[in-house]
Amino acid sequence: MRNRTIGAGFLALALAGVALFGACTGEIKNALTSSGQGGSALTSVTGTGGDLFSTGNSVDEKLVLEPQTATVEVVNGVSKPLSFTAKYGGVQVFPGTWYVDRTDVAQVSAQGLFTPLNGKGAEVKVFAKANGQVAQALVTVIFKQVTDGGMADDTKTKLENPSGMDSAITWAYPYDGTVWPRGLLAPELMWQGAGASGGVEDSYLFHFTSPVLDVKVFTTAVGGRYQVTQPDWVAISESGNGSAVKVDMARLTNGAPTALKVVSHTWTMARGSMRGSVYYWVNNLGRVVRLKPGQEAPEDFLKAANVNGCSTCHAVSANGHTMIIGGDVDVSKFDLLNNQPVFTLSTAKKGIRNWAMPAISPDGKFVVENNAPLPGPPGGSDGLFDSDTGQKIPMSGLEGATLWMPAFSPKGHKLVYVDANNSHDLATYDFDLGLGKASSPMPLVPAGNDSSLLRICFPSVSPTVKQGEMDEGKTFAVYHRGTPSSMDTRFGPGDLYLASVDTPGVEVRLANANGDNYPFAAGDRDRHYNYEPTFAPQPSGGYMWVVFTSRRTYGTRRTDGHNQVKQIWMTAIDLHPEPGKDPSHPAFWVRGQDPMDLNMRAYWALDPCIQKGDTCKQDSDCCDGSPCVDGKCGGPSSCVEVGQFCEADVDCCDPEAKCRDNTCDYDMPK
16 A cells, blocks of 8 residues: 655755755756666655746656657566656656556556566556656556467467358357456356367367457367466456457367357456455355355355354345344344354244344444245334344334335435335335434335336345535435245246436336346346345445346356256446436356355445454454554555545545545546
C-alpha cells in the first residue's frame, strides 16, 4: 500500500550571497543537469509561491517525460526494459519519485527504468513527481504467448487460417458475451459434436486477443474439453483495463486439407476482483459451506467448529461476521469471525426453524423472520429480533407484520420483502440501522406483471451505487419469478428479474442472465430454471454481481435432467442500469463447487475480517493485508487501495478509481 504523502522535488540550490530567484535561468538549468542521476539527489524542496524554477515561459517550465508514448512487447515471457528521461524546461532533471498505475503489469525504478513483469499486458501510466508537478507517459505493454505443444508448423499454419465455419461442433460453455471478474480459477472450455468423443485425432487452436493481448494455444484437446491454464487465465482476465477479449477456436481434423473455425466469441474482463465469499447449502449433504473465489474446493467451516447435523435455511450478514442457521442443528447464531456458535434459539426443532432463511441486518445485529410458506416451516412471528438474545425488540415498526422472504440492503437502510397480505407484491420499508426501526412501507412491483410467472420469490437488495459525489445513489432488488411451487426450487420454473427500490413500478427481466435467447447446446432444456438470486454486498470492477441457483446444464460435465442438476452461477449487472434495458450479462458457473452436488441458496458476504477504517487490535484482524495503525485497519494516513473502505474519491490510491458505496472501485468501461 502506498502512503498518500509522497515527498519528491528538485535539487535544493544554496548559492551563497545570491538570491535564488535572482539567478539567471541558464545557471539554474546548469546546476540541475550537473546534479547527477538518482532519487537521492532530489530530496524535497518546498516552494513558497509559484514554481521554484520560474523562467517566465510557462511552456518551457513543464515537467515532461520522454518518450511520451511507447510500446513494449512481452513475447513468451521475455521483454526489454524501457528508459524514461524527465525534462523541465527542456533540460534533463532527475525526479526522486517514479511510479506506475499498474503495479501488477510493470515497475519503474528511481532512475526511470520501466520493466514489464512479463505476466500480462495493459496500458500503463508512468508518473514522475517533482516540485509539485507530475509528468505522465503512457506505455502499451502487449502480452504475447504461444503454446504449441510440439505441433508441426504446417498444422499450426492451417489452424491460424481456417477456411470456414465448422458445422459439426456445438459450443457448450462458457457463453458468448460473458463478463468475468478477476481472481477466479480458469474456466474449462467445452463443446459437443465431432471430435468431442475422445481421442487425439483432431488438432485445435484457441486464440485470445485484445489490443494488449495475443495468446495462442495449439493443442489436441480430448473429449470436447480444454482446461485453460491458470497463468494463461491470469493474462487473459487481467490484461487491459476492463477490455473485451475475442475468443476464437479452430479445429483441424486429421488428414483434412484445411482447418475450420468453431466459434468466435467475445468476453468482457471487469477491472476488479471479486471480494468476499459465497456461503451456500449443499442440499445432498445437508451442509452450509463457504467458497472464496479462487479456491479449488469449499470450506466446511461448521465441521471445524464441531457443528453437526442439517445446517440449512441460512442467512449471512453482509459484513461477513454473522450467520443465522434455521436448520436442525443446535445453533441459531454463528460467529464467522471466530468460527464459533454464539446463541441457540431453542433446542426444539420447531423453535430453530423459526429463524429459517430470515433477513439479517448487515452488521448481524437484527433478525426478521421469514414467514413464507416454505418447507420446514420457517417463521411464525412478526417484529424484529435481537440476534444475540432472540428477544423481540419493542417499537420496531414491524409489529403485526409477517413478511415473506425479507432481505436487508447491504447498508441496512432498506428492508425489502414480499407482501403476504397484498397479492404477494414486492414491497420495501425504510430502515434505521442505528435505531432498529422500520418505517414508510411502500409497494414496489405488483405480483401480476408477468402473466405466466406470477410469484415473486427471494428478493435481494443491491449495494447503493452513485454516479457522483452529490448523487444520493440508486438501489435495486433482484428476485426470481415463478409459479407458487417454485418458491421451493425442487419444483416449477423460475426466471430472474430486477426492480428499482427507489422508484415503484420499474421492473426488467434479466433475459441475458436467464439465457432467454441464448443458443444453449441443450436448447430449451436450459431455460426457465433460475432461482434465489443474491447480490454481492459491494460492486467490483465496474459491475454489481449476483449469485443464483440454476438447474441448467454445465457444459458437458452435467448434461442430465433439471431434476438432477442444481449449481451456483454468477452474473454481472451493469453498475448504472438504464431504464427499460436489461443490465445483466450471460452467467458463468462458479468454479470450486462440486458439479455433482446439489448446491443452492448462495449468500455473498464480505470476508469475515475487519474492513479498512474499522476498529482493530492487530494486523491479522484486517482484510487485504492492511496494517492495524492507531486502532484502525489501514491507519489514518494511508491511501485506499481498490476494494477497501473510503469516504471520498481522493482517498483512493489509483486516481482513476472512485469512492462508490464507501469502497474504492472502478466505473464500468464505456
